[in-house]
Amino acid sequence: MAQRIGEILFQAGGIMTLIGLILVRYPNAFSWFGRLPGDFMTETVIAPISSMLAISVGLSVLSWILRALLRLIR
Numbered sequence: 001m002a003q004r005i006g007e008i009l010f011q012a013g014g015i016m017t018l019i020g021l022i023l024v025r026y027p028n029a030f031s032w033f034g035r036l037p038g039d040f041m042t043e044t045v046i047a048p049i050s051s052m053l054a055i056s057v058g059l060s061v062l063s064w065i066l067r068a069l070l071r072l073i074r
Contacts, residue, residue: 011066015059 020028034041038050 007067007070014066015062040063 033051033055034046034048036048036050036054038053040047040049
């Protein structure tokens with residue numbers, strides 16, 4: 001159980017580091033966030049539904065790749 005938690009924290013740290021490096025190198029890399037079709041914006045409500053789905057799919061794929069790489073290392 002503790003090893004599984006360690007793997008999850010390792011993956012989360014890797015993802016945050018990767019996003020941070022991208023933002024340092026390319027500050028406008030995520031300027032599309034909140035502007036996809038399906039993102040709702042009014043004067044009082046911002047609901048980036050399509051953007052959140054895109055991020056979720058991307059993180060799921062990245063997590064799957066990292067998990068596969070960790071299995072190869074073992």
